[in-house]
Amino acid sequence: MATTDITAEEFQKTLEDNDILLVDFWADWCGPCKQFAPIYEQVSEEHPDVTFAKVDTEAEQELAAAASITSIPTLMAFREKVLVFSQPGALNAEQLNEVITAVKGLDMEEIHRQIAEEQAEGQQQG
Numbered sequence: 001m002a003t004t005d006i007t008a009e010e011f012q013k014t015l016e017d018n019d020i021l022l023v024d025f026w027a028d029w030c031g032p033c034k035q036f037a038p039i040y041e042q043v044s045e046e047h048p049d050v051t052f053a054k055v056d057t058e059a060e061q062e063l064a065a066a067a068s069i070t071s072i073p074t075l076m077a078f079r080e081k082v083l084v085f086s087q088p089g090a091l092n093a094e095q096l097n098e099v100i101t102a103v104k105g106l107d108m109e110e111i112h113r114q115i116a117e118e119q120a121e122g123q124q125q126g
Contacts, residue, residue, distance in 0.1 A: 036090035
């Protein structure tokens with residue numbers, strides 16, 4: 001599975017249609033982004049069960065702003081539509097594989113339970 005460029009219009013559907021989604025926020029003028037791109041592409045080939053998306057922050061400024069992107073490259077990982085990892089900076093292949101392994105190993109029942117508890121507490125305080 002190679003990487004896929006996505007736009008703001010495609011982001012929500014891509015998020016909903018994939019159990020694990022990694023998103024690389026990048027720009028053409030960004031040196032570290034260009035260094036990270038072949039690593040991201042290579043690692044995508046090793047994980048056909050994960051969707052690897054790329055967002056060009058120049059073309060998709062509203063999406064980058066909505067995602068609170070302040071530094072690029074920024075890698076975000078979603079599992080079951082929940083943001084579980086977000087970090088600026090280029091990773092090497094070993095670090096990227098560690099992130100993927102960690103995301104795959106998450107106890108999503110526990111995470112969904114925690115989110116539900118936080119939402120319930122927020123409603124009680126409101």
